[in-house]
Amino acid sequence: MTSNVQASKPCPQFSEQMSLALDHQLGAAAERELREHLRTCDACQAQWDALQRVERLFTTAPLISPPAGFTARVSARLVRRESRQHIVFGALSLVVGALILVPVALASAGKIVRPLYSLYLLMTTPAAWRGLFVITELLSLVESVLNALRLTIVACIRSPGVMVCLTYNLAVLVLTALWLRVLIGRLLRPVSVLRQA
């Protein structure tokens, strides 16, 4: 039968009709016409037989199930994937937070360097008169920190850009909170791993 298929080609006008007939998508009249033709054309009959053998093979092939424990394996992979995403997201928020904090750090650097230098002097040359000088410097540091806090609060309340100010502070708070959540999440992870029956 197979050699027939190769000896002469099936007629192209009936080729798609055969596929439709296998899917029961051919109208009654077209199906009659196909049957008529198959009786008279060896090449098409051979093709039809070959198609039906493939059809039988495929329609009797069973659905294959995965090996046992598939659901648990998918769940474990899902948890792994999510915790990895959390770490990436956490690291990203930390970087953004740090970048936002850079201007603040630069602005206050001047205020901090001077008292630190005096502290260094106190450590190296512990003369009594220098001690007095250091104490005044430290007091001035405390004063300037308090002053900065006061200015921030006042600016937040009074400035026309109050929304910008609040948004900025909120952003820093949120980013810090996100980072803390990631840290805490990592610590608690073994507890929250999805359990499988």
Next chain:
Amino acid sequence: MEQEQVWIQQALRGDKEAFTRLIEAYQTPVYNLAYRMLGNAQEAEDAAQEAFIRAYTRLRTYDPTRKFASWLLSIASHYCIDRLRRRRFNLISLEELPPWQGIASERPQPEERLIENQKRDAVQSLLATLPPHYRAPIILRYWYDFSYREIAEVMNLTESAIKSRLHRAREMLVRAASQADEDKMPTTIGAVQTARGGG
């Protein structure tokens, strides 16, 4: 059907237990699709897992008026097609296919099981001769009993495109089967009728 929609709603709210119910319900259809597309258990396992993970992360895009099975199988079949395209060769000739190294060689088997394995072998050898975008419609037609419209929905194609793909795929399968018959390969339809002796 209603229970399924409840699970989907719960999974959308972040309930992973509900999603595991969906995995349990659909593991065989998804795994079978991956196995029939990719031809081996290892890749099928990986692809089926990935399909479920993609479904979970895209669950928000699921339209509840559509059949969940169609949506899920659409994700799985597109993933398998991409995977096959990433492989070096899409078309593997019958000669290049490794002989089936399944459970069959481990211990003596009842004749029924042997024939079953040979049949699976024959089916996979034939499927492997089809390009990926012809393989998927054939699989959806035979193992899922999908209509042309349903296959078109899954594949993102028109019904007439599916009609012609099924037609051309069948012609390719017939050619591959007769080629295999001629070469007297052990993985042909003819071999299915004669069970092989020994283990």
